[in-house]
Amino acid sequence: MRAWKEEHPSRRAVGAFPVYVPTELIQAAGALPIWLYGGGGSVEISHADSRIQSFVCSISRSTLELGLRGHLDVLDGLVFPSICDVARNLSGVWARNFPRMFVEFLHLPQNRRSPSAVPYTIAEYRRLLAGLERLCGKPVAPEDLRAAIHAHNENREAAWALLDARRRTPWATDAWETYAFLRAGAVLERETHTSLLRQALAAARERGRRPKDKVPVILLGAFCEQPPLDLIRAVEEAGCYILEDDLLLGSRWFRTSIPDGADPLRALAEAYVASSPPSSVSHYRGTPKQDLLPQRCRQLGASGVVFLTAKFCEPALYDQVLYKERLESAQIPYVHIEFEEKMSAVDTVRTQIETFVESVLFE
């Protein structure tokens, strides 16, 4: 990041807190969007303790810690979306502690059924864009936004191509590998990342691995705070093929391309309102997501669901109960694992998953 800043002294870098932020707007303003995914296991919480309580998720605490230690000084701004009360209030703590930084809280519409949701979202995106224009010192023309949407469309298309390939032939690419490729995009220009993803897909196709006797599963719950990489590996090594997951969901939020036509801002807002994926942080527009899950398992041929939820993540923990109820009615097995950024008990999780795999295989 620092190297990028040195190479591009006139450009700004603006952070995006998960889950979903329209990073197209940041790119259109000429800044580099950076997805923040917390401190992983590498940061010791000390400064953040005096400003945020211990009963909140790791990602909020470690992100604040990184900020207070000066590790995020490279950012000129930070956008928090309306995903939960903790992230929302963290935006306020951030604004006070980093007064020189451009800090914005984006209230995304929760009532996506209302015809007024689109005009509201457009107004909210305009507000964010106006702030970004001030930060970057230049007005954003429609062609800037169209170019950013185009770059994001290509990036999401490449991400989905990789994920779709894994779903069809999960033995060819491990989930932890695709995760690492997607995660790299957090700090790269869209175009650079897109080319990396395309190379990864081409390489996976040439690998020639053979299928193993593993249990195909859907992995759900880690859409915001990210589990340690070892944990994803442990799920696979314990005998699962992860056909689908919601890791890094926001960076590939849309499944189809956003039209980059005459009114790109409207297209971006309409896409959020009409085409957001099922998520714990966005109220459903049609069928509740717990009702869709058993159907999705059948469609994919998944034998079970692995819930990976971050400790203290309220949106995931509430949905979990509803998901479980529907899975039980549909007689689909599941296992629930709670994680933190800093966790050492990966072996315990491995055993838990192995037990789950055995129970599925011998059923």
Add this chain to the structure above:
Amino acid sequence: MSDEDAGKALQKRLLGEYYQSLGDAGRSGQKVAYLFVPGNVVELLRCFDMLPVYPEINALQCGIKKMAGDLILRAENIGYSSDVCGYVKNDIGLMLSDRQSPFGPLPKPDLLVCNYSGCNTFVKWFEALAHFYGAELFVLDIPYLRERGPSTADIEYVVAQLEELADVCARTSGVPFDRERLKRVTSLSYAAEKLWVDVLHAARSRPSPFDAYFEAVFYMAPLNILRGTEGCVEYYRLLLEELVSRQKEGRGPVPEEKFRVVVEGPPPWPHFRSFWELFKRWGVCAVASTYSKVGGLFDQGVFHDPAQPMESIARYAMNSYTNWNLGLRLDLLRQYLREYEADALIIHSVKSCRSFSVGQADFRDVLAKEEGVPTLMVESDLADPRYYSEAQLKNRIDAFFESLAHRRLVGG
């Protein structure tokens, strides 16, 4: 009957009638809407003769009546985590117990109005109720106050949704929407709200005639449950009379008012009395609190307006305390400390409600370290009795007031 008794008696009668109507809902055929306290749109629901039910108030009542612990465990037994909101679990526990509340049976919802103001958990809560009850859910999205006031786009968005909600209510209840009636209801709300502000301002006097935290939470019940009715206005008229007479006699909630404090955060309902006692013994009187503003920041000039009812409902809904950004909340604390001439700030941080809690440590940091306001921050919970540690709280509170008393003695 003294003024004091008259106010209390009226509150008891009105709330008794309300709970009776909840018990009778099955027989009366009246349609039932569940909704939340912050930013609630009860004025609109009254126009359709819908019976409002407030799960948060049911949860706090269960807390006071010592039922919350068991109900929370029932919810945890079906998979709710120990780390999620105790109010939600209390409500799920009630549902699993055939909705037998301390005040009698509660009706099932016909409509869930998720007036989502200042709390994302509200959405998850009513998604769960919609799942379990199969009732229709309307998510009324109230944008967070990210700047100093609502923007035109925010107001238009909320008003448009209110119009859509009115259609849903008309369909559910079979009662057509009468806009004249909405004007009458909002004018009753306005009358009660003005009186309530006078009540709050009475705490400016020395001694304060009432405790603006421990007593205000009961005084605000009619405003949250019965707003938009004549009984509600009458209650606040009687309450104000009572406080004025207490003021004249120099009577307050503690025999001698030694410390005036501002309180931030909800109370620990399952241990309400004992928590209050920890302060009373030091002659502490709360002169302002933020919890009494979760149902509306009327003292900041936000009122229902019969001249523009829908727009005023939208403005009201965006201006509940926890829907304000942290900068505004911090300014409000400063205002209260100044306006009510308080000696200290008490922060009661609750695990259940991150909407309230996250940011409080930062408030403490600014006010105590940078602005020299004596600040005490203690932790427990609003609903879950397991998080209340009396001995630990007592130690902290005693040490804090001992040091304040000492400081006063040496003229610091």
